[in-house]
Amino acid sequence: MTESVLSHExxxxxxxxxxxxxxxxxxxxxKSAKELSDECDASLPTIYRRTERLIDCGLLEERTQLGDEGHHYSVYKARIKRLTIELDNDELTLEIEEAPPETMADRFTDMWGDI
Known part of the structure; x- marks a missing residue:
């Protein structure tokens, strides 16, 4: 995806x-899609469409969680810390500052904390 298409999206x-x-x-x-559906007062198909677009643009990440009885489900987390739009010389520029990456220790703690 080109920069201008990405910015437009x-x-x-x-x-x-x-x-x-x-x-x-x-x-x-x-958050899971169900949690997002409840919080945003939106249908699950609406949530799935928006999360897919947000993931495609690099603004959201999807992870797999282990649920009850060995079932798996997706959870979503924002990937951005700051998004800046600047107007300079008649041109809009978009700058995305990503959130710091989660460490393996953080993920391990989260995984075992849920059990």
């Missing part, structure tokens, strides 16, 4: 109420 996503709510809701805590 991000601008469109930021105009979408559900995409913004998903980013806000997953800023500090991973």
């Amino acid at each position: 991000i601008y469109a996503l930021l105009d979408d109420e559900y995409a913004r709510e998903i980013l806000k809701s997953t800023n500090t805590t991973e």
